[in-house]
Amino acid sequence: MFAAMKKLRTGSLIVTGMLFAALAGVSAPLTLPLPPETVQFKPGKGAEIAGAQCVLCHSADYVSIQPALPRAFWQANVQKMREKYGAPLPEPLVAPLVDYLTKTYGKEK
Numbered sequence: 001m002f003a004a005m006k007k008l009r010t011g012s013l014i015v016t017g018m019l020f021a022a023l024a025g026v027s028a029p030l031t032l033p034l035p036p037e038t039v040q041f042k043p044g045k046g047a048e049i050a051g052a053q054c055v056l057c058h059s060a061d062y063v064s065i066q067p068a069l070p071r072a073f074w075q076a077n078v079q080k081m082r083e084k085y086g087a088p089l090p091e092p093l094v095a096p097l098v099d100y101l102t103k104t105y106g107k108e109k
């Protein structure tokens with residue numbers, strides 16, 4: 001009786017493990033090393049704001065894959081992140097962040 005229960009429990013653990021493996025898209029329940037974070041914000045004045053505020057919901061590559069866009073884009077983008085998507089970026093950090101994004105990823109004008 002006890003032995004049967006033990007067997008049952010082991011069985012369900014294996015099933016759970018397989019389920020996780022299936023969800024992760026791999027065939028074996030191995031440890032799943034995450035790929036190293038290769039895309040990070042480029043260094044520069046204000047990079048720490050982006051590093052702290054702009055990776056809460058998505059990775060830095062949302063920024064780095066954008067073409068060199070003008071300041072108006074970054075201004076509007078940061079406003080959109082705050083107002084539409086709820087980024088908790090404090091108002092006094094908006095200007096320095098837009099500066100950083102324009103200089104580092106965009107183009108002046």
Ligand code: HEC
Pocket residue numbers: 050053054055056057058062063066077078080081085086087088089101
């Ligand atoms: C202030 C730092 C910050 C920057 C810069 C930033 N995000 Fe976003 N961001 C989003 C969502 C949602 C999208 C749209 C994703 C999609 O369309 O797949 C997005 C998309 C983007 C895009 C792609 C272009 C676009 O407009 O869709 C850029 C660039 C971007 N974010 C920059 C939620 C957030 C949240 C969550 C509260 C935070 C914090 C956030 N974003 C912080 C930031």
